[in-house]
Amino acid sequence: MTIQTVGIIGAGTMGNGIAQACAVSGISVVMVDIAQAAVDKGVATVSASLDRLIKKEKMTAADKDAAMARIQGSTNYEDLKKAQLVIEAATENHALKVKILQQIDGLLAPETLIATNTSSISITQLAAVTQRPERFVGMHFFNPVPMMALVEIIRGLQTSDATHDAVHALALQLGKTPITVKNAPGFVVNRILVPMINEAFFVLAEGLATPEDIDAGMKLGCNHPIGPLALADLVGLDVCLAVMEVYLHEFGDSKYRPCPLLKEMVAAGRLGRKTGRGVYTY
Numbered sequence: 001m002t003i004q005t006v007g008i009i010g011a012g013t014m015g016n017g018i019a020q021a022c023a024v025s026g027i028s029v030v031m032v033d034i035a036q037a038a039v040d041k042g043v044a045t046v047s048a049s050l051d052r053l054i055k056k057e058k059m060t061a062a063d064k065d066a067a068m069a070r071i072q073g074s075t076n077y078e079d080l081k082k083a084q085l086v087i088e089a090a091t092e093n094h095a096l097k098v099k100i101l102q103q104i105d106g107l108l109a110p111e112t113l114i115a116t117n118t119s120s121i122s123i124t125q126l127a128a129v130t131q132r133p134e135r136f137v138g139m140h141f142f143n144p145v146p147m148m149a150l151v152e153i154i155r156g157l158q159t160s161d162a163t164h165d166a167v168h169a170l171a172l173q174l175g176k177t178p179i180t181v182k183n184a185p186g187f188v189v190n191r192i193l194v195p196m197i198n199e200a201f202f203v204l205a206e207g208l209a210t211p212e213d214i215d216a217g218m219k220l221g222c223n224h225p226i227g228p229l230a231l232a233d234l235v236g237l238d239v240c241l242a243v244m245e246v247y248l249h250e251f252g253d254s255k256y257r258p259c260p261l262l263k264e265m266v267a268a269g270r271l272g273r274k275t276g277r278g279v280y281t282y
Helices: 013-024 036-055 061-069 077-082 094-105 123-128 161-173 189-205 211-222 228-235 237-251 260-267
Strands: 005-009 028-032 071-074 085-088 113-116 136-141 150-155 177-182
Touching: 005 013, 005 077, 013 028, 013 036, 013 061, 013 136, 028 036, 028 077, 036 061, 036 071, 061 071, 077 094, 085 094, 085 161, 094 113, 094 123, 113 161, 123 136, 136 161, 150 161, 161 177, 189 211, 189 228, 189 237, 189 260, 211 228, 228 237, 237 260
Parallel strands: 005 028, 005 085, 028 071, 085 113, 113 136, 150 177
Antiparallel strands: 136 150
């Protein structure tokens, strides 16, 4: 299957990032959100991002105009019918994703592929709520999408080879490096990453070192570009907590117990950069 148009559900950080990656690569995009204000904000975010590339002389104004012309913003799922692939990039909430998937499943042509950008929810479970489980796959991009090279292609139990191969080829067309992953909570990267972040909170809670020294230790000792606590603030402490709770529930292993300090900070509304305060103050 040749994918010429991609539908994206969600115009937030991940959705507009995926839209930018597609549009810059010559692929037409229909980006849908529930409110026009959200759609407009998503399109404006892409425009501003491309302006920064122009200033860095990595793109011309003509290139930007061509890319923006490939993006259609909409609040109507009907506009997704023209896409060969629809990527669900809504909030990381199981019930919400199921509702969206069931809505679009009955609307799209039978041959249309559906992907989810979930970072932790079972691909097999999400595929099962559709009438096209063999044409359903996980396509997990990383934030910020335009900069991050990796895409995890996650096969549910039902995902066909043809579906996997089509999204794998699309990832390559977007200039990404795809890795193929079996379905399991957190897949590969977050399965390793988020427990490491959680452990950094245990180290902090035990008073072994200051946040700055914990982060410096991991940056200088492990060659990480950013420390785990600063990364938690970037990702969102609420997101980190939600992922750890998924692991604890799915695996039933106490090693995935969320750090009480992480839970306390989330309860206090200190979620990181998006609230102006997490481990650090912004």
